[in-house]
Amino acid sequence: MSANGENLVEVRDLTKHFPITQGIVFQRQIGAVKAVDGVSFDVKRGETLGIVGETGCGKSTTARLLVRLLDPTSGTILFEGEDIATRNKDEVKALHREVQMVFQDPYSSLNPRKTVGSIIAEPFAIHGLLKGSGERRKRVQELMDRVGLNPEHYNRYPHEFSGGQRQRIGVARAIALEPKLLVADEPVSALDVSIQAQVLNLLRGLQREMGLTLVFIAHDLSVVRHMCDRVAVMYLGKIVEIAPSDTLYSYPRHPYTGALLAAVPVPNPSGQRRRQRPLLTGDVPSPANPPQACRFHTRCPKAQELCSQEEPLLELKGTRSITACHFPLTESEARERLGPALAGVSSNNSRGEIVADQPSSSSSSST
Amino acid sequence: MTEPLLQVEDLRVKFSTEDGIVHAVDGISYTVNAGQTLGIVGESGSGKSVSSLTMLGLTRNQGADIEGRIMFQGKDLVTLPDDDLRKIRGNEIAMIFQDPLSSLHPFYKVGVQLTEAVHAHRNVSKSAARDRAVELLDLVGIPDPSRRVDQFPHEFSGGMRQRVMIAMALANEPKLLIADEPTTALDVTVQAQILALLDDLQSRLGMAIIIITHDLGVVAEITDQIAVMYAGRIVERAPTSAIFGSPQHPYTWGLLKSIPRLDSPRGEELVPIAGRPPSLIKRPSGCHFHPRCPYVREEHKRIDPGLEPVPDDPTHSVACLLTAELRQRIWRGLSEGETSATLRHLVVEEEQQPATAHAAPRVAEDDPS
Numbered sequence: 001m002s003a004n005g006e007n008l009v010e011v012r013d014l015t016k017h018f019p020i021t022q023g024i025v026f027q028r029q030i031g032a033v034k035a036v037d038g039v040s041f042d043v044k045r046g047e048t049l050g051i052v053g054e055t056g057c058g059k060s061t062t063a064r065l066l067v068r069l070l071d072p073t074s075g076t077i078l079f080e081g082e083d084i085a086t087r088n089k090d091e092v093k094a095l096h097r098e099v100q101m102v103f104q105d106p107y108s109s110l111n112p113r114k115t116v117g118s119i120i121a122e123p124f125a126i127h128g129l130l131k132g133s134g135e136r137r138k139r140v141q142e143l144m145d146r147v148g149l150n151p152e153h154y155n156r157y158p159h160e161f162s163g164g165q166r167q168r169i170g171v172a173r174a175i176a177l178e179p180k181l182l183v184a185d186e187p188v189s190a191l192d193v194s195i196q197a198q199v200l201n202l203l204r205g206l207q208r209e210m211g212l213t214l215v216f217i218a219h220d221l222s223v224v225r226h227m228c229d230r231v232a233v234m235y236l237g238k239i240v241e242i243a244p245s246d247t248l249y250s251y252p253r254h255p256y257t258g259a260l261l262a263a264v265p266v267p268n269p270s271g272q273r274r275r276q277r278p279l280l281t282g283d284v285p286s287p288a289n290p291p292q293a294c295r296f297h298t299r300c301p302k303a304q305e306l307c308s309q310e311e312p313l314l315e316l317k318g319t320r321s322i323t324a325c326h327f328p329l330t331e332s333e334a335r336e337r338l339g340p341a342l343a344g345v346s347s348n349n350s351r352g353e354i355v356a357d358q359p360s361s362s363s364s365s366s367t
Numbered sequence: 368m369t370e371p372l373l374q375v376e377d378l379r380v381k382f383s384t385e386d387g388i389v390h391a392v393d394g395i396s397y398t399v400n401a402g403q404t405l406g407i408v409g410e411s412g413s414g415k416s417v418s419s420l421t422m423l424g425l426t427r428n429q430g431a432d433i434e435g436r437i438m439f440q441g442k443d444l445v446t447l448p449d450d451d452l453r454k455i456r457g458n459e460i461a462m463i464f465q466d467p468l469s470s471l472h473p474f475y476k477v478g479v480q481l482t483e484a485v486h487a488h489r490n491v492s493k494s495a496a497r498d499r500a501v502e503l504l505d506l507v508g509i510p511d512p513s514r515r516v517d518q519f520p521h522e523f524s525g526g527m528r529q530r531v532m533i534a535m536a537l538a539n540e541p542k543l544l545i546a547d548e549p550t551t552a553l554d555v556t557v558q559a560q561i562l563a564l565l566d567d568l569q570s571r572l573g574m575a576i577i578i579i580t581h582d583l584g585v586v587a588e589i590t591d592q593i594a595v596m597y598a599g600r601i602v603e604r605a606p607t608s609a610i611f612g613s614p615q616h617p618y619t620w621g622l623l624k625s626i627p628r629l630d631s632p633r634g635e636e637l638v639p640i641a642g643r644p645p646s647l648i649k650r651p652s653g654c655h656f657h658p659r660c661p662y663v664r665e666e667h668k669r670i671d672p673g674l675e676p677v678p679d680d681p682t683h684s685v686a687c688l689l690t691a692e693l694r695q696r697i698w699r700g701l702s703e704g705e706t707s708a709t710l711r712h713l714v715v716e717e718e719q720q721p722a723t724a725h726a727a728p729r730v731a732e733d734d735p736s
Contacts, residue, residue: 197639226627265584
């Protein structure tokens with residue numbers, strides 16, 4: 001598989017196992033947490049790829065591997081055709097001019113003892129760019145202005161900013177070197193609801209202007225749908241489904257994707273959605289000892305004997321979804337999981353399609 | 368009409384700090400009837416948690432200055448002596464906290480912690496208490512309860528721990544259950560399980576529930592009434608269907624329009640609420656929401672709106688200075704995809720000709736568009 005011009009990143013069979021050791025002096029490995037266990041996907045230039053899944057499914061580990069904050073156990077990551085999975089420390093430093101990351105927690109990801117100006121200027125210092133202090137300051141203030149911070153607050157400390165503003169600082173730092181790929185790991189989950197939209201709009205705006213490629217990781221399926229062109233669903237270290245957003249959200253094929261979508265609360269009290277939809281029971285099994293064959297078979301409502309014997313491979317099901325499942329959801333099963341509130345809503349529909357919460361019927365008729 | 372189970376009247380909670388007085392809760396009133404579910408929605412710092420902690424007397428030792436009345440079954444929980452309040456807390460009113468891991472003691476077996484509440488309020492034998500613990504774990508859907516009762520919290524997953532917390536709260540069959548962000552720390556699939564469980568328990572046990580959350584999706588599914596809080600006050604209160612069907616307050620509009628939803632067309636721009644929540648020490652003058660409100664007028668910066676019923680609907684109250692007609696037109700515009708920037712002219716127009724403003728929108732109401 002050679003790198004073609006369309007794909008910025010090609011990930012093949014990527015794994016990351018964290019060893020579990022026993023003993024204090026003579027440590028021996030007694031097992032491994034298979035955080036990421038053979039994932040393959042491409043990220044096209046200029047697109048936003050979403051990765052969703054529950055806690056412990058390996059989505060953050062995948063992000064950290066992409067940025068090479070972690071060393072992969074095996075597998076390849078081709079970035080612009082070059083394998084970055086085996087790069088050493090110096091080569092990784094060079095990589096960070098092209099690949100940057102926005103972290104989840106805007107409180108712990110900024111050094112409290114540094115001014116905002118020096119935090120945002122740090123990428124320039126590390127890579128020896130813009131050596132003149134006036135020049136560097138000017139660029140930092142441009143960046144602050146770009147992400148919606150007041151450039152005069154250059155000399156303030158992180159504690160003087162609110163959560164949303166700190167996340168803007170984190171974004172400014174990440175785009176300082178004009179990277180090609182930005183990996184955002186749960187960038188809004190620590191923020192207040194009214195602030196989340198500000199940061200999401202900022203990321204979208206930056207992407208449009210700078211032509212960024214974005215890998216967007218979140219557990220909130222509504223946010224991922226809003227942000228992403230394509231979405232990969234992970235379960236216990238593996239990708240179980242990958243599809244364009246519209247396809248995935250209107251016709252999920254993997255039973256796990258269906259269960260995730262069925263569980264999302266929708267702010268629409270009419271329509272007794274919740275009472276009809278099948279809920280997933282139990283918890284995610286331990287990634288140190290995942291189930292054999294299909295990892296979802298212990299919780300899957302459609303599981304049959306085959307599922308515990310043979311591992312399903314990611315293959316094209318239907319026209320656009322790539323799914324790892326022996327018995328993917330049929331159209332009627334998918335509709336049942338989405339419920340009346342969600343079935344049939346996609347970007348093609350006009351605004352008139354969501355009739356359930358139009359105010360005209362309930363309030364304006366009374367006089 | 369029967370007396371409501373809980374009646375909060377003009378509750379005010381203030382904390383004095385080095386920086387000044389924090390007006391955490393600033394005159395809120397609401398009622399909860401037996402068997403009903405009330406949702407309290409707000410951002411961090413809106414006073415939603417403090418108001419419910421105060422109900423259980425949990426802010427008394429924090430130097431809080433509490434005014435107003437909280438009537439629960441004929442008793443005022445604000446003035447009730449500590450000893451009497453202790454008889455109600457965990458017995459008739461129980462609470463579930465946000466973080467199930469830090470709410471459970473890591474050194475004690477789950478069963479022991481579960482029966483603590485039973486022992487505190489009833490004189491029961493050890494074996495009867497244990498039987499009760501097993502029964503409770505079974506009630507909240509934990510498989511194999513007689514084995515699980517002797518395990519430690521670390522042996523339970525996040526969702527299971529939250530089930531244990533719910534079981535603990537239910538130990539004395541409370542009449543009122545307060546759930547403070549019960550699902551925030553959980554994954555969506557587990558969240559759906561917990562919400563379904565709460566709903567099921569309510570229909571079986573007939574208790575009233577107050578659910579505190581920042582997630583409008585959560586409250587849409589299980590509440591009868593919703594109160595939206597902002598800067599220590601209730602800015603809008605209505606039956607759940609009205610909050611989503613015809614919201615009246617610009618802050619509620621902001622909340623509804625700033626979250627991406629699975630049931631709206633993809634690619635629709637989010638409309639964030641500008642600015643950030645105000646400091647509760649130095650609150651904005653006039654309407655507390657005015658610095659972030661796109662429909663603000665000069666007078667809103669001086670006049671403080673009270674929570675008043677919407678014309679035509681006595682169950683729906685809102686604290687907003689815009690006229691009802693204008694609010695209706697703005698919300699209709701917003702739900703048809705217009706933005707606050709394009710709707711702002713409505714407010715400006717009305718400001719310029721206040722005399723005719725009341726007559727004009729009546730006509731517009733009949734307009735089928």
